[in-house]
Amino acid sequence: MVHYLTPAEEGNRTDEKIEQEVLLEVSGINKRYSGVPVLRDVSIQVRRGEVVGLVGENGAGKSTLSKIVAGYLASDSGTIEFDGRRRKFKNVREAEAAGIVMIPQELQTAPHLTIAENMFAGSLAARGGVVNRRELFRATIEQLRFFNITADPLATLSTLTVSEQRLVMMAARLSKRASLVILDEPTAALTDDETATLFAHVRRLREQGVAWIHVTHRLDELEVIADRVVAMRDGRVAETFESPVGKRRAIVRAMIGSDVAKLRTRHTTPAPANEREVVLSLSNLSVRDPDNRDKFRVKDVSLQLRAGEVLGLFGLVGAGRTELARAIFGSWAGEVSGDVRLYGSPWRARGPADALASGVAMLTEDRKSTGILQGQSVNANISSASIRAVSPGTIISRAAEYRRNQGLARDLGVRPLNLRAAVETLSGGNQQKVLLARWLATNPRILILDEPTIGLDVGARLEVFDLIRKQAQEGRAVLLISSDLEEIVTQADKILVMYKGRINAELPPNSPRHEVMLAATGKDTQWRL
Amino acid sequence: MAIVTSDQERTEGESVRRGFSLRTLPIDPQFIALGIAFIVLAVLFQIGTSGVFFTPRNLSLLLRQGSVVAVLAAGVSVLMIMGQIDLSIGAAVYLVGVFVAQLDINSDLPIYVLVIAGIAAGCVLGAWQGFWVVKLAVPSFVVTLAGLLMFRGVGWLWTNAETVAPVSEDFIGLSESFTPTGLSVIALTVIYVVSLVAMVVSAQGDRKYGLPVDTVKLIGRIAGLTVPFVFLVWISSGFLGVPAAVVWAAAIGLVLTVVMQKTRFGRNSYLIGSNREAARFSGIPVRKLTFYSFVLMGAIYGVGAVLLTARLGSAPANMGINLELTAIAAAVIGGTSLSGGKGTVIGAIAGALLLSTIDNGMGLMNVSSFAQTVVKGAVLLLALAVDAFVNRRSLTRI
Ligand SMILES: Nc1ncnc2c1ncn2[C@@H]1O[C@H](COP(=O)(O)OP(=O)(O)OP(=O)(O)O)[C@@H](O)[C@H]1O
Ligand SMILES: [Mg+2]
Numbered sequence: 001m002v003h004y005l006t007p008a009e010e011g012n013r014t015d016e017k018i019e020q021e022v023l024l025e026v027s028g029i030n031k032r033y034s035g036v037p038v039l040r041d042v043s044i045q046v047r048r049g050e051v052v053g054l055v056g057e058n059g060a061g062k063s064t065l066s067k068i069v070a071g072y073l074a075s076d077s078g079t080i081e082f083d084g085r086r087r088k089f090k091n092v093r094e095a096e097a098a099g100i101v102m103i104p105q106e107l108q109t110a111p112h113l114t115i116a117e118n119m120f121a122g123s124l125a126a127r128g129g130v131v132n133r134r135e136l137f138r139a140t141i142e143q144l145r146f147f148n149i150t151a152d153p154l155a156t157l158s159t160l161t162v163s164e165q166r167l168v169m170m171a172a173r174l175s176k177r178a179s180l181v182i183l184d185e186p187t188a189a190l191t192d193d194e195t196a197t198l199f200a201h202v203r204r205l206r207e208q209g210v211a212w213i214h215v216t217h218r219l220d221e222l223e224v225i226a227d228r229v230v231a232m233r234d235g236r237v238a239e240t241f242e243s244p245v246g247k248r249r250a251i252v253r254a255m256i257g258s259d260v261a262k263l264r265t266r267h268t269t270p271a272p273a274n275e276r277e278v279v280l281s282l283s284n285l286s287v288r289d290p291d292n293r294d295k296f297r298v299k300d301v302s303l304q305l306r307a308g309e310v311l312g313l314f315g316l317v318g319a320g321r322t323e324l325a326r327a328i329f330g331s332w333a334g335e336v337s338g339d340v341r342l343y344g345s346p347w348r349a350r351g352p353a354d355a356l357a358s359g360v361a362m363l364t365e366d367r368k369s370t371g372i373l374q375g376q377s378v379n380a381n382i383s384s385a386s387i388r389a390v391s392p393g394t395i396i397s398r399a400a401e402y403r404r405n406q407g408l409a410r411d412l413g414v415r416p417l418n419l420r421a422a423v424e425t426l427s428g429g430n431q432q433k434v435l436l437a438r439w440l441a442t443n444p445r446i447l448i449l450d451e452p453t454i455g456l457d458v459g460a461r462l463e464v465f466d467l468i469r470k471q472a473q474e475g476r477a478v479l480l481i482s483s484d485l486e487e488i489v490t491q492a493d494k495i496l497v498m499y500k501g502r503i504n505a506e507l508p509p510n511s512p513r514h515e516v517m518l519a520a521t522g523k524d525t526q527w528r529l
Numbered sequence: 530m531a532i533v534t535s536d537q538e539r540t541e542g543e544s545v546r547r548g549f550s551l552r553t554l555p556i557d558p559q560f561i562a563l564g565i566a567f568i569v570l571a572v573l574f575q576i577g578t579s580g581v582f583f584t585p586r587n588l589s590l591l592l593r594q595g596s597v598v599a600v601l602a603a604g605v606s607v608l609m610i611m612g613q614i615d616l617s618i619g620a621a622v623y624l625v626g627v628f629v630a631q632l633d634i635n636s637d638l639p640i641y642v643l644v645i646a647g648i649a650a651g652c653v654l655g656a657w658q659g660f661w662v663v664k665l666a667v668p669s670f671v672v673t674l675a676g677l678l679m680f681r682g683v684g685w686l687w688t689n690a691e692t693v694a695p696v697s698e699d700f701i702g703l704s705e706s707f708t709p710t711g712l713s714v715i716a717l718t719v720i721y722v723v724s725l726v727a728m729v730v731s732a733q734g735d736r737k738y739g740l741p742v743d744t745v746k747l748i749g750r751i752a753g754l755t756v757p758f759v760f761l762v763w764i765s766s767g768f769l770g771v772p773a774a775v776v777w778a779a780a781i782g783l784v785l786t787v788v789m790q791k792t793r794f795g796r797n798s799y800l801i802g803s804n805r806e807a808a809r810f811s812g813i814p815v816r817k818l819t820f821y822s823f824v825l826m827g828a829i830y831g832v833g834a835v836l837l838t839a840r841l842g843s844a845p846a847n848m849g850i851n852l853e854l855t856a857i858a859a860a861v862i863g864g865t866s867l868s869g870g871k872g873t874v875i876g877a878i879a880g881a882l883l884l885s886t887i888d889n890g891m892g893l894m895n896v897s898s899f900a901q902t903v904v905k906g907a908v909l910l911l912a913l914a915v916d917a918f919v920n921r922r923s924l925t926r927i
Contacts, residue, residue, distance in 0.1 A: 331810060356812035370810045375803045375870045384800050384811040387793055394792050399738030420741075438811070 020047040023211050024069065024180055029078030031064055031235075033425065036416075038064050039075070040235045046180065051202060051212040053226030053244060055219065056255050057457040058429025059415050060232040062215045063105050066182045069213070070102035071095030083179065099179040103186055105215075105428045105455065106368050107169045111158035116140040118157045119172035143171040147197055149318075159291055162366040163189045163317040163483070174201060181205070182213040185428065187221060188454045189365065191316050191483040192517065199225050217429075217457050219248050231255045256459060279477040280305040280328070280360075280446055283339040287320070287327045287501075290334035297323040297334070299501045305446065310468060310478045312492025314485070316520050320501040321481045322365060325448050328479075329355045329362040356385060359445035363435055363452055365481075371435045372423055379405050379419035381434050386441040408437040412467070413460060428455040436464065440471075447471055448479045453487060465491055485513050559864045560753075562915045563879050566908070567886065574890030582890055585767025592764070593704070595885025596774035597837045599878045600781045601852060602859035604829030606877035607785060609860055611822050612802040612869030613662065613669040617676030618830065619852035621654050623844070624680040625834035630693040630844040633700045640699050648831030654680065655827020659820040669823075677853070685846060694843030704777070704839035707770035714766055721758045725751065753875075774836055778878070781832060785874040794818060803870030858905070859884055862912040883908065 024046040031039040039061045046052050054062050067073040069080060071089030080087050082098060089095040095102075109118055116136050140153035147167040149160075157165055170186060181202075187195045202212055202225060214226060222229055222244040229241040231254035239254035241247050287298035298320040305311050315321045326332040328340065330349025340347055342358060349355035355362070364370040373381050382405040383390070390400040405419055412433040414426070423434060432455050439447065449468070453461045468491060472478050482488050488495055495507040497519035505519035574582040581587055601622070605615050629647040632638060638646075654676070661672040708716065728750060736742050765771045789795035801808045801815050809815050833852075838844050863880030865872025884905055891901045 352810050353812040353814055362810075364810060369804075370806050373800050373803045373807050373870075376799060380796060380800060383796075384808065384813065387796060391793060394794070396791060396793055396796060399735065399740055402740050403738065442812075 020050065022046070023048045023050075023083060025081040026065075026069060027079050027081075029065065029068060029075045029080075031061075031068065031073070031075050038235050039068075042078070042232075042235070042237055044230050044237060044240075046211045046213060048179070048211055049206050049209045050227045051206060051214055051225050053222040053229040054213055054215045054232065055217070055222070055229060055251060056232035056238075058433075058455070058460055059427040060255070061235040062232055063184055063428060065232070066102060066184050066213065066215060067104070069095075069180075070100050070182055072102070072104070096176065096178075099177070100182065101173055101176045101178040101180070102182040103170055103173050103184060105184040105188075107166060109157055109165060109169060111369070112156055114154050115144075115151055115157050115160065115168060116153040119143060119153075119168060139175075143175050144168065146171045146174070146201070147194060155291075159289075161318060161322055162369075163322075166190075167194065167317065170198075178210060180211045180213070182215075184215045185217065185455055186214070187216060187218060189451050189483055191520070192485055193521070194317060195221070217455065217461070219251060219458065222251070223248070233257055252458060255457070276306040276308050277343075278304045279307050279343060281341045282328070283341075285324070285327065285336065285338035285340065287323045287332060288335040288337075290332075293335065296501055298327065300338075301498075301501075301503050303496060303503065305477045305479055307445075307475050307477050308472050309493045310472050310480050310491060312488040312495040313479060313481045313498060314483075314488045314495060314516055314520055315498035317483070318500075319498040319520065321498055322450055323501075324498070325362060325450055325479065325481055329360060329448060331355075331362075356442060356444075360448065361385070361439040361442045361444035361446070362448040363439050363450055365450040365454065367428075367431060367435060367454070372431055374422075374424050376423060377420050378409065378414065378423050378426070378434055381423045382408060382419075382437045382441055385438050386443070389441065389443065404441065405437070408441055409434070412437050412440075413463060429457055429460060432456055433460065436467075440467075444476065446477045446479070448481070450481045451483065452480070453482070453484065461487075485516060489513055489516060559912075559916055560876070560879070562912075563863070563876075563883060566883060570883075570886050570890060574886075574893065578890065578893040581893055585764045587889065587893070588760070588764045589768045589772055591885055591889040592882075593772045593774045593840070594889060595882050596704070596772075596778040597833055597840065598852070598855050598859055598884060599778040599881035600829060600836065601833045601856040602863070602877040602881040603778075603782050603785050603874045604826050604833075605853075605856045606860040606863070606865045606872050606874055607789060607798065608669070608822055608826055609857070609865045609867065610789070610802045610869060610872050611798045611819060612805060613819065613822065614857070614867070615658075615669065615673045615676075615826055616853050617654075617658065617673040617680055618833075618856055619849035619854075620677045620680035620684070621651065621827075621830040622834045622837055622849040622852055623846075624654065624684040625651050625830050626838040626844040626848050627684045627688055627693055629700075629835055630696050630838050633696045634693065640703065643700065644703070644831075644835055647835045648828050651829065651831030651834065652824050652827040654830060655824045656820070658827075659823030662823065663816045663820045673853075688844075688846065690846040692843050692845040694845075696838060696842055696844075701839050701842055702773065704772075704774040704836045706773045708765075708773070708776070710766055710770045713770040714762055717758060717762055717765065717771070721754065724754055728754070774840065777832060777836055781829070782874055782878050789874055794821070798822065799870055801869075855884060855905075856881070858909045862909060864916065880912075 022045055024044075026045070027043045029039050029042040030037065042061070042065055044052070044065075054066070056062050064073065068075045071092045071094055080089075082100065087098060089098070089100075092102075110121070113121075119140055120136060137153050144151060144153070147170075149164060149167060151160060151164070151168075157168070160168060166189060174181070186198060190198065202214075206212065214221075216222070223246075226244050229244040229247070229251055231238045231241070231251055233255055238257070241251060244251065281304045283302045284300045285298060285302070286296055286300055289295035289297055301324060303311070313321050313324070323332060327336045328349065330351045336348075347358065349358065349360065352362075373384060379402065383401055387396065387401070390404055391397045402419065406417075409417055409419060414430050414433045414437070416426075423431060426434065432453075436452060452468070453464050456464060465487075468478055468480065472493075480488070480492055489510060493509055495509065495511060495516060496503050497505040497507065497516055499520055499522040504522060507516060507519070571583060601618055605618060608615050625647050628650050629643050632643055632646055658669070658672050658676050661667045662669045707713075728747070732742050732747050761771065761775075789798065797808070797813045797818055800811070800813060801818060805815060837849060841848065859880035860872065860877040861867065861880070862883060863873070863876030863878065865877055887905055887908065888901060891904065
């Protein structure tokens with residue numbers, strides 16, 4: 001339910017704001033890559049104790065702007081005034097020293113170092129050059145508590161799931177002293193609970209005068225947390241909204257430059273009949289922790305995946321969804337036990353190559369470490385899992401490859417549509433589209449999608465929903481893993497909710513959200529169909 | 530916290546890096562830098578040697594001197610693109626060299642059998658190292674460091690560290706003979722015309738299939754073909770013909786370039802080098818291909834050993850010492866990244882020729898070989914600095 005403010009109310013809020021002191025004044029920023037303008041004459045203002053939502057389509061320039069403010073990038077022209085002083089940060093350290101902390105979209109981690117070392121890299125508690133282990137340990141435990149993560153600070157980071165890693169790194173950065181915090185899509189893979197925890201923290205610090213720039217594609221969050229919204233389009237500030245409440249449509253219009261007709265919430269077609277062929281069935285599948293055999297990441301999970309169906313798998317961070325998917329795909333390092341059947345016959349993927357050969361494809365959730373092939377072209381990134389399909393011989397048939405990839409990239413709306421561009425020059429959302437294209441190109445029978453819409457803008461998200469539906473209609477079986485309640489509830493034909501490695505509930509499509517959420521927090525199991 | 534990007538694109542053969550204000554250039558700035566380096570050195574040496582440097586006779590010698598390193602640099606660039614390294618090259622070349630020299634001296638086997646035997650022996654060494662890297666997951670740095678010690682040690686045990694000599698005239702001819710002048714010019718012209726036609730036809734084909742064709746790049750490539758052609762014709766018609774060693778190096782360069790740019794193996798090598806995990810998740814047989822590339826490197830040991838033994842006329846105990854470092858340096862100068870995923874075979878060969886030019890020119894100028902080593906080290910540093918400058922990663926500011 002949307003509450004529209006009366007103009008008077010709005011006016012009041014605005015007046016209040018103007019009195020507040022300006023903390024950050026960015027004026028006339030320009031930035032080009034290879035001569036292509038990415039930011040054009042961008043000016044924004046952030047006041048003390050204010051949360052500014054920064055929105056825009058994929059590639060609009062949000063991350064670039066954030067990086068410039070936080071000292072990761074230099075602008076070509078324009079000025080930044082921070083805390084009443086004209087600043088030109090040479091690097092991240094200078095910006096941090098001045099009080100600007102950023103949590104980038106793609107967090108850089110060292111998976112083989114310990115959790116503690118990762119969290120405090122660069123600010124390791126040291127005495128005379130020697131790292132103070134005890135202090136480090138204490139600080140880590142304290143920060144981990146922030147998102148209710150129980151983990152051994154001395155375990156290596158790679159023992160955590162990707163979303164846990166993200167939370168851990170975020171907690172660490174949030175502990176720094178700052179007067180401006182920039183969050184670039186922090187909530188992309190968080191469940192509502194984790195988002196709520198984050199927002200509580202944001203509010204607490206806002207009271208103390210800390211200002212926030214919050215980059216997001218989840219527009220519903222804006223009403224909850226943002227005091228003001230800046231909408232970007234094609235590298236420009238399209239419009240600024242004082243108080244976002246009730247302005248969702250207008251914000252979207254400012255972002256995409258056209259009307260919002262296609263922004264209905266879509267509901268799935270009714271669940272397909274149960275006589276559809278069972279493609280994949282798991283019985284009592286258990287997945288053990290690779291480092292600790294006694295610990296189960298997934299315990300006794302049984303499920304059936306049918307052709308033409310989208311099976312939703314919901315759960316909180318650490319529920320075991322990714323582990324389950326990886327076990328199916330053959331890419332789990334630990335022990336997997338139980339019975340897996342593919343079209344009725346016993347089957348177990350010995351590795352991703354094996355899984356792909358059997359028609360099982362999986363989009364992984366950690367774009368950076370298991371997805372993107374840095375330094376390579378968009379073309380090579382799309383083809384990486386399916387080069388045989390276009391080139392059965394030894395020599396690559398470039399024309400066939402190019403035509404297929406161009407078609408996929410166009411369908412998915414990859415921008416810029418230049419297959420020769422190096423993949424890391426694309427914005428986060430566009431990289432995600434490239435990865436989706438990679439897996440669609442394999443023409444799989446079973447498509448496992450782990451957080452497919454991470455980082456996608458509103459329009460692209462709906463397009464991906466359509467695409468998922470189309471995959472199902474063409475007879476593929478889709479296992480949709482998501483932390484996004486809305487996505488699961490509206491897109492899945494059947495919803496399985498995992499809690500602590502087990503399936504806690506099986507719910508019909510369009511189930512009430514609170515029921516799904518309750519099951520995900522382990523409250524009740526009586527809804528089992 | 531670094532956002533690591535390499536402003537680089539690589540599709541269908543070319544490696545084009547766009548950097549800083551040079552970003553808009555259609556040709557790899559590093560190749561331009563290499564070209565400039567060649568020209569500057571040529572002018573310096575020409576002056577310094579009062580005209581001896583730039584003669585067909587000397588350039589022919591330069592090419593023969595550079596061929597062994599060119600072959601090995603081409604091979605190691607493949608491994609490096611995959612994210613591996615090989616420190617055993619010099620020792621492996623020595624061991625295989627001892628093997629073929631012994632065979633040549635102690636048997637009447639025809640020359641081509643000796644060559645095949647050398648390549649096979651090299652493949653065995655490559656497979657041995659590949660086994661440790663792939664099956665036992667020992668880093669290639671360690672495995673090939675062990676190879677560096679073991680292979681030379683085995684060679685010394687076998688020969689008591691005595692020079693194996695002399696190899697037959699026929700064997701020496703593998704590297705030091707020349708194709709007759711007239712035939713050379715005709716053959717070169719045929720090869721040139723065929724490659725030119727192939728390039729244009731392939732571009733036309735691309736256009737027909739809707740692949741965008743970059744005309745400037747095509748012109749760059751034609752120039753890249755024409756300049757060496759003109760030089761080779763000049764050198765070979767001015768001095769005896771094309772040296773056999775150059776034929777070997779060109780053949781290896783051509784084969785490896787086709788493999789790396791046109792085949793699935795080559796494509797997958799780049800992908801493995803740029804992100805091993807992601808490549809594995811894409812279903813690329815990472816371990817198998819890594820093993821193959823070590824065997825391929827082994828075959829290159831064989832070719833390198835035959836060429837070097839033929840050139841030296843023997844297999845002395847210090848044969849190939851530091852060759853791995855020269856080969857790796859050549860690959861790096863030619864744009865191959867030590868962290869994988871980036872580089873070209875042609876670049877590595879160009880790097881080898883640059884090092885050979887320095888050796889040759891400074892040798893003519895009677896600069897001590899100690900000073901030559903210093904200069905080569907400086908060139909390596911300079912190459913990396915140029916690379917860092919053109920790719921100045923405005924994103925990576927730590
Ligand atoms: N290193 C680079 N080289 C060339 N172009 C780049 C580079 N980095 C970013 N771009 C381009 O800049 C534009 C803006 O990218 P940016 O990452 O700021 O988008 P964004 O608004 O954060 O998008 P998203 O919502 O997908 O994260 C994109 O068109 C992108 O392709
Ligand atoms: Mg972004």
